[in-house]
Amino acid sequence: xxxxxxxxPASNCDRDAAVALQRATGKAPRMLWHAETxxxxxxxxxxLPGGFSFGDYLRCGAMAAHSPxxxxxxxxARAGTPVLGICNGFQILCETGLLPGVLMRNAxxxxxxxxxxxxxxxxxxxxxRRFKRGEEIKIPVAHGDGNYFxxxxxxxxxxxxxxxxxxxxxxxxPNGAARDIAGILSENRRILGLMPHPERAAxxxxxxxxxxxxxxxILEALP
Amino acid sequence: MTVPMVSLETALAHGLSADEYAxxxxxxxxxxxxxxxxxxxxxxxxxxxxxxxxxxxxxxPTEGPRVIQGPGENAGVVDIGDGEAVVFKMESHNHPSFIExxxxxxxxxxxxxxxxxxxxARPVAMANALRFGAPDHPKTRHLVAGVVAxxxxxxxxxxxxxxxxxxxxxxxxxxxxxxxxxxxGIANTDRIFLSEAKGVGNPVVYVGSKTGRDGIHGATMAxxxxxEASEEKRPTVQVGDPFTEKLLLEACLELMQSDxxxxxxxxxxxxxxxxSAEMASKGGLGIELDLxxxxxxxxxxxxxxxxxxxxxxxxxxxxxxxxxKQAKKIFxxxxxxxxxxxxxxxxxxxxxxxxxxxxxxxxxxxxxDAAPVYERPYVERKPPAPLGEIEPPxxxxxxxxxxxxxxxxxxxxxxxxxxxxxVMADTVxxxxxxxxxxxxxxxxxxxxxxxxxxxxYCRADPYEGGKQAxxxxxxxxxxxxxxxxxFTDNLNFGNPQxxxxxxxxxxxxxGLGDAGRALDFPVVSGNCxxxxxxxxAGILPTPAIGGVGLLRDVARMATVAFKRxxxxxxxxxxxHGHLGQSIFLRDELGRSDGPPPxxxxxxxxxxxxxxxxxxxxxxxxxxxDCSDGGLILALAEMAMAGGLGCRIETPAGIASHxxxxxxxxxxxxxxxxxxxxxxxxxxxxxxxxxxxxxxLVEGDHIRVNGEDWGSVAELRDxxxxxxxxxxxxx
Numbered sequence: 001x002x003x004x005x006x007x008x009p010a011s012n013c014d015r016d017a018a019v020a021l022q023r024a025t026g027k028a029p030r031m032l033w034h035a036e037t038x039x040x041x042x043x044x045x046x047x048l049p050g051g052f053s054f055g056d057y058l059r060c061g062a063m064a065a066h067s068p069x070x071x072x073x074x075x076x077a078r079a080g081t082p083v084l085g086i087c088n089g090f091q092i093l094c095e096t097g098l099l100p101g102v103l104m105r106n107a108x109x110x111x112x113x114x115x116x117x118x119x120x121x122x123x124x125x126x127x128x129r130r131f132k133r134g135e136e137i138k139i140p141v142a143h144g145d146g147n148y149f150x151x152x153x154x155x156x157x158x159x160x161x162x163x164x165x166x167x168x169x170x171x172x173x174p175n176g177a178a179r180d181i182a183g184i185l186s187e188n189r190r191i192l193g194l195m196p197h198p199e200r201a202a203x204x205x206x207x208x209x210x211x212x213x214x215x216x217x218i219l220e221a222l223p
Numbered sequence: 224m225t226v227p228m229v230s231l232e233t234a235l236a237h238g239l240s241a242d243e244y245a246x247x248x249x250x251x252x253x254x255x256x257x258x259x260x261x262x263x264x265x266x267x268x269x270x271x272x273x274x275x276x277x278x279x280x281x282x283x284p285t286e287g288p289r290v291i292q293g294p295g296e297n298a299g300v301v302d303i304g305d306g307e308a309v310v311f312k313m314e315s316h317n318h319p320s321f322i323e324x325x326x327x328x329x330x331x332x333x334x335x336x337x338x339x340x341x342x343x344a345r346p347v348a349m350a351n352a353l354r355f356g357a358p359d360h361p362k363t364r365h366l367v368a369g370v371v372a373x374x375x376x377x378x379x380x381x382x383x384x385x386x387x388x389x390x391x392x393x394x395x396x397x398x399x400x401x402x403x404x405x406x407x408g409i410a411n412t413d414r415i416f417l418s419e420a421k422g423v424g425n426p427v428v429y430v431g432s433k434t435g436r437d438g439i440h441g442a443t444m445a446x447x448x449x450x451e452a453s454e455e456k457r458p459t460v461q462v463g464d465p466f467t468e469k470l471l472l473e474a475c476l477e478l479m480q481s482d483x484x485x486x487x488x489x490x491x492x493x494x495x496x497x498x499s500a501e502m503a504s505k506g507g508l509g510i511e512l513d514l515x516x517x518x519x520x521x522x523x524x525x526x527x528x529x530x531x532x533x534x535x536x537x538x539x540x541x542x543x544x545x546x547x548k549q550a551k552k553i554f555x556x557x558x559x560x561x562x563x564x565x566x567x568x569x570x571x572x573x574x575x576x577x578x579x580x581x582x583x584x585x586x587x588x589x590x591x592d593a594a595p596v597y598e599r600p601y602v603e604r605k606p607p608a609p610l611g612e613i614e615p616p617x618x619x620x621x622x623x624x625x626x627x628x629x630x631x632x633x634x635x636x637x638x639x640x641x642x643x644x645x646v647m648a649d650t651v652x653x654x655x656x657x658x659x660x661x662x663x664x665x666x667x668x669x670x671x672x673x674x675x676x677x678x679x680y681c682r683a684d685p686y687e688g689g690k691q692a693x694x695x696x697x698x699x700x701x702x703x704x705x706x707x708x709x710f711t712d713n714l715n716f717g718n719p720q721x722x723x724x725x726x727x728x729x730x731x732x733x734g735l736g737d738a739g740r741a742l743d744f745p746v747v748s749g750n751c752x753x754x755x756x757x758x759x760a761g762i763l764p765t766p767a768i769g770g771v772g773l774l775r776d777v778a779r780m781a782t783v784a785f786k787r788x789x790x791x792x793x794x795x796x797x798x799h800g801h802l803g804q805s806i807f808l809r810d811e812l813g814r815s816d817g818p819p820p821x822x823x824x825x826x827x828x829x830x831x832x833x834x835x836x837x838x839x840x841x842x843x844x845x846x847x848d849c850s851d852g853g854l855i856l857a858l859a860e861m862a863m864a865g866g867l868g869c870r871i872e873t874p875a876g877i878a879s880h881x882x883x884x885x886x887x888x889x890x891x892x893x894x895x896x897x898x899x900x901x902x903x904x905x906x907x908x909x910x911x912x913x914x915x916x917x918x919l920v921e922g923d924h925i926r927v928n929g930e931d932w933g934s935v936a937e938l939r940d941x942x943x944x945x946x947x948x949x950x951x952x953x
Contacts, residue, residue, distance in 0.1 A: 009558065010469040012382020016648040035556075050646075052380040055466025111375045113643045142379070142643040200645050205662065205777060207651075 001222045003029040003045040006073070008064045013050035013086065013199065020199035021047070024215035034067035044222040045082045046073055048089030050142070050197060060103060060145045061091030070096060082126055082222065083191045087143055090183070090193030099184055099193045100158060101150030106143070107176025113142040115208055117169035118182055118196060122162050125185050126221035127192040130213045137210035139196040141174050146195040148177035148184075158184055166194055229260050237264035243595055250589040258527040258575065259583045262590065265493035265531060266500060269753050272594035275719040276751045279732045283746045284739040289708060290747055291412065297338040297489060298406075299747025300415055301708045303773050307663065308412045309670055310344035312748035313352070313405035313713040313769040317755055319460040320402040324369025328402050329377040329463035330535050335406040336381060337489035340472050341538065343416040343479050344408030347647060348661045349378045350387035351404045352674040352713065352767035356397030358630050358949055363392070366400050367638075368950060373463075374404065375641040380465035381472070384650050385642035386659035387672045389767075392630040393679070398757025403713040403750075405769040407672055409663060414479060418488040418498075420506035420541045420567050425485060427499070427510060427565035428547070430554055431471050431537035435520035437461045438494070438533025467536045467559070474557040475538065483546035490537040496530045498539040499565075500573055504591035509570035514577040518560040526575055526582035541567060601725035606684050610803045610817030615880040620932045622811055623925065626884075627859050627938050629810045632852050633945035651777045655864065657702040657848055658770075662777050669780070671705035671772035677851070678763035680819035683804050685727045685764055689734020690822040694888060695850055696770035697742045701831035702848045702891060704781050704838030705772030707742065712749040712768055717761025719753045727764040728753075735766060741824035742831075744770070781838045781846035781893075783857075785865030785920045790845070791900050792869060794854065794915040795907065796830045796890030800881025806852050807884035819886075826889040833912045834891045842903065845894035855883035855927070857892050858917075862925055863939045870926040871918035879928065894920060 003021050007014045014031065021029045029047070032039065039046065054063035064070070074096050077083045085093040093099040106112060115138050120131040131137070150158070155178055158164060166183035173180045175195070183194025198211030234244035237260060247263050248254060255263065265271055273280065285293035291308055292300035298312035316331025336346050351374060356363050378385045383406075420427075438461035478484060486506070488498045495512070503510040514529050524532075542550055547563060554561035568574075573590065575583040616622060626632060639654040651669060652660035658673035675696045681688030693710065700707040712735060717724040739745055755762045774780055802808050803817025837843045845865075847857045862868055873882045895903060900916070907914045925932040 010380065010382075010466050012380075012469070012646060016646070019648060051382060052466065052469070055380060055464070055469075057466060110372070111379055111641045111643070113379075113645060114640050140645050142645060144379075197645070200648050203648065205651050206645070206648060207653075 001025050001044045001219055002042050003047060004032050004040065004043050005029050005047045005049055006032045006034060006069060008034040008051065008053035008067060010053055010055055011049050011051035013197065016199045017047050017049040017086065020202045020215055023202060024212065025219050032069060034064065034069050037068045037072065039069065039072045039076055043081060045084065045218060048083065048085040048092050050087030050089060053088055053092065061088060061095040064092045065095035074098060077191055080188060080190055084127065085193040086197055086199065087195055090195055091145065093191065093193040098191055099186060100154050101148055103145050104147040104149050105145050106147050111144040112174045113140065114174065115140045116174050116196060117172040119167045119169050121167050122165045122185065124162065125165060125189045125192065127214055127217055128165055129221060130217040136169055138208055139198055139201045139211050140208065141196050143195055146175040146177065148181045150178065155179055165192055229254055229257055233257065233260060237261065238268060239264050243267060246595065250593055258530060259585055261527050261531050262496050262583055262585065265496055266590040267594045270492050271497055273751055274595050275597050275599050275753060276714065276728065277596050278598055279729055282732065283736045285745050285747065287709065287743060287745045290745055291415065293747050294749060296417055297341045299709060299711060300342065301747060302412060303668065305666065306412050308410050308415065309407060309708065309771055310339050310342045310410050311405065311407040311711055311769065311771055312338050313403050313711045313767065314338065314750040315401065315403045315713050315715060315752035317399065317401050317715065317752050320370055321400050323460040324366050325373040325376065326460050326462050328370040328373030330461045331402050331404045332374055332377040333463050333465060333468050333535055334491050335404045336383065336468065337491065339406040339408040340475055341416065341487050341489045342410060343414045344410035345476060346383045346406050346408040348407040348670065348672055349383055349385040349405065350672050350674050350769060352388065352676065353390045354396045354401035354765060355392050356400065357394040358392050360397045364950055370402055371638050371641050377463055377465045379643040381469050382646050384644045384646050384661065386644050386650055386654055386661060387674055388639065389674050390635055390638065391678065393763060395763045398760065399755045399762050401715050401762065401765055403767045405674060405711060407670060407771060416479060416484060416487050418486050418502050418505055420486045420502040420508050422485060423508065423567055423569045425544055425567045426542045426547055426563045427512065427567065428540040428542055428550065429517060429537065429562045429564045430540060430559055432464060432467050432534055433518040433520035433560060434529055434532050434534045436524065436528055436532060439528060439531045461533050461535050463535055470557040470559050471536055471538065474554050474559050477553050478550055481549065483542055483550050484540060485543055486541040488539050490539060492533065494531065494533050500587055500590045502539065502541060503573060503587045509568035509572045509587060510565060511568055511574045512565035514575060516562045516564045518562055526577040530575065599719050599725045600722045601729050602722045603726050603730060604685055607816060607818045613802050613808065615878060616811060619880050620927065620930045623855060623859060623932045624938060624941050626807065626810065626852055626856060627942040628945040629806060631806055632856060634943045635946065636943060637946040637950060652703060652780060652782060656783045657699040658705065658772065660703055660774060660777060660780055667776045669774040669777040671700045671703050671774060673699035674767060674769045675699060676765055676767045678765045679804050681727065681731055681764040681766065683819050685730025686734040687819050687821055688764065689731035689766055690738040690824065691819065691888060692766050692768045693735050693738035693742065693744060694822050694824065694827045696768040697744050698827065698831055698848045700770050700772030701835045702781065702846045704779055704835055705774045706835065707744050707770055707772045709745050709747045710768050710770045712746055712766055714749065714751045715755055715762060715765040715767065716753050717756045724761055731764055731766045738824055742828055779839055779841055781844050783847040783861050783864050784845065785861050785867040785869065785894065786845055788867060788920050790894040790920045791897050792871060792917040792920060793893050793903065794890060794917050795834060795893060795912055797826065797913045798877065798882055798885060798887050798890065800877050800885035801887045802881055802885050805884060805886045820888050822888045829910060830889045830891065830912050833907060833910045834893065837893065842899055843893045843895050847892045849890040849892065853884040853886050859925060859938055861892065862935045863942055866935060867920050868922040868924045868935050869918055870921045872928055874915060
């Protein structure tokens with residue numbers, strides 16, 4: 001599998017994502033600088049990592065969505081190249097319109113960093129195929145703006161289409177997200193945006209390993 | 224534009240004394256102009272010159288076999304093997320944080336990070352030591368919320384995990400909170416960068432944010448007492464821009480891969496003035512600056528304003544000649560301003576030009592080396608009288624549930640969950656234990672990090688309190704299994720011109736030094752924050768210690784949580800039941816008297832070395848040191864962390880309340896399987912370490928001498944609720 005991690009100014013989980021990908025696939029991903037205009041043709045997966053691209057000074061992800069590289073990424077994503085957006089990457093995906101909805105400020109108005117319990121809602125995706133439907137897993141969150149919001153019609157639609165991949169377990173919603181949504185899939189199910197950080201839960205020494213199943217799923221689907 | 228005439232009044236308004244002003248006129252042989260006076264005022268401020276503390280700081284132990292760089296540079300550097308070094312320092316941002324908590328704390332974090340990456344290190348962990356006023360003081364919640372959000376806001380954006388810290392509440396900090404931030408980085412030993420300029424005619428380069436009028440006189444503000452009018456100084460608090468700092472970090476580290484840099488220095492307190500003067504002074508050179516080339520955020524800035532601005536996220540670099548283009552390319556890529564603003568000279572003078580005029584022409588040595596040094600008079604504090612017999616409260620078993628929820632003992636989760644402590648994916652021990660541990664990226668080894676000081680001990684007996692602060696930091700590192708390497712100190716005190724305060728300072732520094740020497744634990748960097756007073760009322764003496772230790776293999780690491788039922792609980796170290804200055808005495812019995820617990824440094828060393836060996840050999844995985852709240856608090860914390868209870872007996876011959884709540888030093892609680900017990904006791908006896916078998920990990924309650932002291936769940940509820948409840952209060 002050939003993968004790439006995009007580095008925006010003030011991305012800060014780019015290395016963590018690269019380490020987790022290398023651990024899972026045995027191959028180091030390419031690092032793509034946001035100012036590049038073309039994505040290599042042979043990529044099986046593009047990762048938009050966590051961080052504070054452009055300092056989150058406008059809306060989170062709004063500036064990064066207009067970085068030069070995003071034009072080609074959006075084009076390729078629409079054509080079916082798988083994209084994983086983690087935390088700030090999820091925010092960027094929403095800002096590009098590749099995923100519906102928006103991530104608002106946490107309901108507590110405070111940044112929150114902690115492991116959270118999640119329920120895997122959909123296993124029909126290349127990101128979640130190794131999980132069991134309904135399985136409860138634990139992955140850390142670390143964000144100030146993870147409060148997923150979309151209008152009721154959109155929420156009904158993505159629920160109806162089985163695109164809510166991950167939900168915070170009952171009582172574990174850390175940010176006030178609508179319908180406890182933690183991660184959603186695109187219509188073609190080849191784009192996943194999620195607030196939790198699977199790359200921080202893929203190493204037994206860090207205490208949590210459920211994230212490694214996500215990378216194993218990806219590797220299985222995109223050998 | 225008219226240039227104001229300089230007089231004694233101008234000098235006094237700049238915080239200089241009449242004697243100091245006379246010395247300046249003497250050194251120059253003329254009256255300085257206002258820009259020159261401004262430059263002197265910041266260079267000779269307490270904050271920059273350490274004029275009251277210098278002679279005492281010189282007495283501290285700063286050397287050791289692993290020390291690569293001790294105090295005097297931007298940060299200390301210690302060898303951790305494999306061609307790698309840990310680079311760390313702690314620094315205060317007390318006054319700005321009181322005036323504007325979010326920005327004050329945020330820029331404190333940004334400033335200390337620059338100190339570390341200036342040296343060529345990538346920051347890998349942040350820690351802090353915070354002191355707030357009484358919980359019910361009308362300002363406390365506002366300050367806690369702002370400081371915590373500011374630390375998180377900056378550190379989280381930088382992508383550096385904030386992993387350790389400590390917080391106390393005491394009315395002595397009502398008008399003067401303490402915000403001490405520590406940064407720990409890792410560098411290659413062959414790529415350590417220093418601030419000593421070398422060579423004549425080399426380009427002096429400004430990189431980073433543009434200069435504005437923010438923070439002018441920050442160093443002077445940090446060198447004066449507070450009063451009601453201080454809040455009018457809000458405009459002198461800088462505004463942080465972590466986005467720019469993240470880019471500056473990446474750009475600097477990228478440039479440091481090359482050999483283009485001769486010297487580099489961050490622009491911290493006193494900005495362009497101190498960075499240029501320090502680089503020239505260390506190299507025995509002169510420096511010329513042309514302010515027309517300084518990137519500016521505002522129009523019509525004067526030389527005075529530019530030289531004194533404390534705008535954040537800026538660095539000064541001396542490059543090898545001809546390397547400007549190569550360096551500029553890197554900063555262009557990261558979108559960071561890059562400007563050649565001067566060159567090194569052999570004149571020994573700092574010459575500042577602006578719009579074709581010479582605005583300052585000063586001997587560098589006068590600024591850096593001729594700063595006054597004061598041997599302030601001090602009085603030593605008489606140690607408090609012994610406490611005598613303390614009667615136990617009527618219902619001892621009811622005290623624990625209250626104690627776990629006391630302001631100084633309750634859970635800090637509400638704070639550290641606002642810090643990204645897991646970014647960089649190397650945090651192998653998260654906040655909440657004795658020390659945090661971050662793995663050295665790609666290696667088996669790890670760094671243990673802790674901050675500590677017990678100000679109430681330091682007030683009662685500055686010397687013993689100083690010893691205790693270092694001993695406890697050392698103990699925290701040993702408790703996770705790490706070899707303590709070195710520490711950084713942040714000495715927060717009141718007005719040094721008062722002999723009583725100076726006495727606190729001297730006593731604490733003597734204690735720090737003796738403990739550092741006894742424990743082979745040198746100090747490699749630090750910061751003094753004096754004049755922490757509001758309306759004449761000083762803070763508690765607070766020499767905050769930031770300790771760093773090395774774990775050979777993070778798989779051999781101890782945590783505080785009880786792990787398995789039926790493990791035997793053993794106390795290492797001696798217990799006399801010392802209740803003087805204990806939290807139990809203060810919070811349960813309403814008394815703040817008696818001497819603090821004495822620190823037997825030989826016992827500390829013996830017991831700590833023994834515990835470290837147990838962890839390294841894989842015999843124990845559960846260790847907690849005894850500190851605030853004594854043994855029973857340590858046990859309660861172990862129970863709450865592990866979700867398991869315990870059953871213990873207190874020994875005969877000592878009152879239960881003193882045994883359980885006494886704050887005797889040099890003690891650790893360890894757990895092990897029963898079959899290891901005999902061997903442990905034998906080994907401890909051989910090492911001269913006293914052992915007391917306390918009982919067993921068992922059930923989900925804490926039982927003492929057959930009595931139920933509460934369920935782990937209810938204790939945890941009380942422990943976790945205090946801070947969120949305080950902060951949620953309308």
